[in-house]
Amino acid sequence: MDNSAAALPGGTAVAAGGGRRRNYARRYGWFIVPAGAVVLAVILFPWAFTLFMSAHDWKIGGGRVYVGFENYRKLFTDERFLWSVVRTLYYTVLAVILPMIFGTVAALVFHRRFPLRGLARTVFILPMMATPVAVALVWTMMFHPQLGVLNWLLTQVGLPPSMWVYDARTVIPTLVIVEVWHWTPLVMLIVLGGLASLPVDPYEAAKIDGASAWQAFRHITLPLLMPFIVVALIIRTIDALKAFDTIYVITQGGPGTSSETINIFLYLQGFAYYNMGYASAVVVVFFALIVSLAALLLWTRNRVKDA
Amino acid sequence: MSEITRRTALRAAAGILAVPALVERVGAQQAFDWKRFKGEKVEASLTANPRSSLLIKHQQEFEDLTGIRVGAEQIPEQQHRQKFAIEFASGRPSFDVVGISLHVNKRQVGRAKWCVDIKPLIQDASLTAPDFDFADFGKGAVAYSTQADGRMDTLPEFTDYFILYYNKDLLAAKNVAVPKTFEELYTAAKALTDPSKQQYGFVGRGLRNANVVLWTSFLLGTQQRDTVSPDMKLLTDTPDAIWAGQMYQKLMRDCAPPGSIGFNWNECQTTFMQGRAAFWIDGVGFAAPLEDKTRSRVAGKVGYAVVPAGPAHHHCCLFGTGLGISEQSRNRGPAWYYVQWAVNKTNQLRFLTSGAGAPARSSPFRNEEAIKASSFPREFFDTLVESANIARPGLPEIVPVTEFRDTIGTALTNMVGGADPAAELKRATEAFRPVLEQSERGT
Numbered sequence: 148m149d150n151s152a153a154a155l156p157g158g159t160a161v162a163a164g165g166g167r168r169r170n171y172a173r174r175y176g177w178f179i180v181p182a183g184a185v186v187l188a189v190i191l192f193p194w195a196f197t198l199f200m201s202a203h204d205w206k207i208g209g210g211r212v213y214v215g216f217e218n219y220r221k222l223f224t225d226e227r228f229l230w231s232v233v234r235t236l237y238y239t240v241l242a243v244i245l246p247m248i249f250g251t252v253a254a255l256v257f258h259r260r261f262p263l264r265g266l267a268r269t270v271f272i273l274p275m276m277a278t279p280v281a282v283a284l285v286w287t288m289m290f291h292p293q294l295g296v297l298n299w300l301l302t303q304v305g306l307p308p309s310m311w312v313y314d315a316r317t318v319i320p321t322l323v324i325v326e327v328w329h330w331t332p333l334v335m336l337i338v339l340g341g342l343a344s345l346p347v348d349p350y351e352a353a354k355i356d357g358a359s360a361w362q363a364f365r366h367i368t369l370p371l372l373m374p375f376i377v378v379a380l381i382i383r384t385i386d387a388l389k390a391f392d393t394i395y396v397i398t399q400g401g402p403g404t405s406s407e408t409i410n411i412f413l414y415l416q417g418f419a420y421y422n423m424g425y426a427s428a429v430v431v432v433f434f435a436l437i438v439s440l441a442a443l444l445l446w447t448r449n450r451v452k453d454a
Numbered sequence: 455m456s457e458i459t460r461r462t463a464l465r466a467a468a469g470i471l472a473v474p475a476l477v478e479r480v481g482a483q484q485a486f487d488w489k490r491f492k493g494e495k496v497e498a499s500l501t502a503n504p505r506s507s508l509l510i511k512h513q514q515e516f517e518d519l520t521g522i523r524v525g526a527e528q529i530p531e532q533q534h535r536q537k538f539a540i541e542f543a544s545g546r547p548s549f550d551v552v553g554i555s556l557h558v559n560k561r562q563v564g565r566a567k568w569c570v571d572i573k574p575l576i577q578d579a580s581l582t583a584p585d586f587d588f589a590d591f592g593k594g595a596v597a598y599s600t601q602a603d604g605r606m607d608t609l610p611e612f613t614d615y616f617i618l619y620y621n622k623d624l625l626a627a628k629n630v631a632v633p634k635t636f637e638e639l640y641t642a643a644k645a646l647t648d649p650s651k652q653q654y655g656f657v658g659r660g661l662r663n664a665n666v667v668l669w670t671s672f673l674l675g676t677q678q679r680d681t682v683s684p685d686m687k688l689l690t691d692t693p694d695a696i697w698a699g700q701m702y703q704k705l706m707r708d709c710a711p712p713g714s715i716g717f718n719w720n721e722c723q724t725t726f727m728q729g730r731a732a733f734w735i736d737g738v739g740f741a742a743p744l745e746d747k748t749r750s751r752v753a754g755k756v757g758y759a760v761v762p763a764g765p766a767h768h769h770c771c772l773f774g775t776g777l778g779i780s781e782q783s784r785n786r787g788p789a790w791y792y793v794q795w796a797v798n799k800t801n802q803l804r805f806l807t808s809g810a811g812a813p814a815r816s817s818p819f820r821n822e823e824a825i826k827a828s829s830f831p832r833e834f835f836d837t838l839v840e841s842a843n844i845a846r847p848g849l850p851e852i853v854p855v856t857e858f859r860d861t862i863g864t865a866l867t868n869m870v871g872g873a874d875p876a877a878e879l880k881r882a883t884e885a886f887r888p889v890l891e892q893s894e895r896g897t
Contacts, residue, residue: 206853206896207539207540207543208539208542208543208562208563208565208566208568208853209565209566209896210896291713291721291724292711292712292713293652293711293712293713293725293728293730294724294725294728308712310712310713311713312716313712313713313714313715313716313717314713314715315715315871398716399661399662399663400662401661401662401715401716401867402660402661402662402715402716402867402871403662403863403864403867403868403871404662404864415856415860418536418540419532419536419856419857419860420854420856420857420860421539421562
């Protein structure tokens, strides 16, 4: 339905007269007040307040002192924060690439017809439905170096036991295993949706032209799937950057600080050390990082679409 | 009829003279109005632990006694500390009574004056039951609840001592005696470590933050004892601190299970319960799960002893919790009634005999009948009494305790990984010093 002023009864007259349009806006403008109030209360105000706090040295239980950009200056010289950025990127890269590969492969497999395909699909997406904290607690037990089932399985096949999350060198790859297990089904679902919507004609033409299965995949399936893959990539990237619950429950950022990502660092600053001003500065920087990455990915998506 | 002698006359006179005092006392008991706040409601925010569970389990007693309804919630320790701090800072906390970990939040709560001073309430005969018996609270526990300015903004509820748990079977198998010093502990633990059998001489906290209290257990045995000087200077890279770091390092590297770098108390408990560790130093609250035959392989085989002595002193770490009443509470009277009930002699005895922890009152320890009827060995109760005599705060009384624990804890974790204790403690001390200085400037 056309909701423009001209489409309303007497629309011609309204469109013709600027004064009447203003009347229309005045009469109906207050309809946006509830939505505007909500946006103001839950988006704009928190943002403005976060910016305000980031310019203050404020500890819970203490006074508030204006420090200007001091929190930001401190942040970029804080070795612990800088390492948390490196770890976040390391974790994000692994926690995005691996589910993307496995999810795409799984989608290609589940797109083919085979007996009990529906049941297999259902089983495959089960991890995604589990509560992250519950998942993390189960994995924590499985990672236990002496009593966990994973080391028992390794020793059963003649491999040496691993320290999993109990060693600084293996902690992040181990956390990525949990993330991959948990979120590969999401990628699979998105890509599977894309596969279901692909046209049949190009494949028939390729077959007539004598293209191999690999060539059909490389030159038809993959390009047509790319918009879906990019969507999955954006969702996964944002999710991986935000990852908190799994890491906090399993390692709390340890051993030492070896799995302390920006989120864990932020949480500790805000809710363990009560440095609200400093934590607010971390939020602002982290937000800028996420927005930049999301913008980059959206730009890539548009490029892919245009291509 | 017997004659009235001078002695019987004196006795009778003394009896007559005592009547008013007795009448007054009985009258006071009867006069105290437990129903004064009938129909009101108290909200209590407690840390999730066996003691809070006991209070919630028995709160009907309080409701029947006073007619006050109780809304009590239990929240896991770390989240609870954050929740109450944020609620207090908001100026409108949702609770009237709050459980506070004195070893973490004492100075924070005291500095911000979030809780009311309990002392005037204790002295108010119209609000405090005559059988409250404040003198029954241990002096150490009262001192721990008292702020530097003399305000007592929590009533002590529970004191936690670090004790030495040991597996009697493992010690007997190799004829190893219970160690009296930390050096003996290391020697014994080393002798009992056999990785091929997945048997380890020692298990202790390795997880950052949680591990600091094991290190301070060693430090308390040195000449220095404390981590912060009376004038609030850090003492965490001194020779004594390094000695404690070395002790921590060698016990954790040579005698503890692989991966204990990530162990908090729960992983230590599991390892000990499975019979995989000979010694474990941790809080007193673990006797109940260790002696639970349905969960523990070492039930009935657990030995209890005070922590070994250091080269200069013999102390064990002291931690504690108290119950405070919010300054913002509009139900101070009912809240005080709840606090009185929560730490009355009956509940404190319940804490002790159920293995939920060491009560702040001293009378439960004198209740021989209840102790004999308890499912825990006499050795456990003796260890608690002995620990109470040598207890000393296991963490510094500073506001940024959590940051202190994280910073020093990271250094300790690195030590377990093989780093040099002196270098690690120096680095951690330099990192934390400005935080402490800034915090102290804010006093």
